[in-house]
Amino acid sequence: MNQFGITRDHVTGFVVGVGVAAAGYYVYLKNKEQVDEMLANYGIRVPQPExxxxxxxxxxxxxxxxxxxxxxxxxxxxxxxxxxxxxxxxxx
The missing domain is CATH 1.20.5 (Single alpha-helices involved in coiled-coils or other helix-helix interfaces)
Incomplete structure (x- = not known):
């Protein structure tokens, strides 16, 4: 019936995605120095605050x-x- 609308699966996927992104950001903040150092070893310079x-x-x-x-x-x-x-x- 509703072939092109937003389904329950879309909403579930969105909520799970937001949750995973928030958890990833939290883990990054807890380990910021180690992650930034690892990225720097690969040539990725993370901008630092002044x-x-x-x-x-x-x-x-x-x-x-x-x-x-x-x-x-x-x-x-x-x-x-x-x-x-x-x-x-x-x-x-």
Whole structure:
């Protein structure tokens, strides 16, 4: 009868999927350091929240932060240079 509608099996599958995902996330949070280290060994870098103590970062992490900061500085300088001619021409 209802060939294309949502059936009880769909709802059951959805609920089971949400439960498994929640359990997986809980297990990940309990073992976050080990999982992140294992992923890093395979070349998968998990983004970390901003760390306050830069002295604990590796040289590679510090270089990445430095490059990011230099890129941001260059973008800001370019934006300032682009906006200055407009300000100068409007003053005249």
């Amino acid at each position: 760390q306050g103590d830069l002295s604990k970062l590796t040289l590679e992490e510090l270089m990445l932060k430095k490059e990011t900061i230099e890129d941001l500085i260059a973008e800001k300088e370019m934006a300032l240079e682009d906006s200055q001619p407009l300000a100068d021409s409007s003053a005249e």
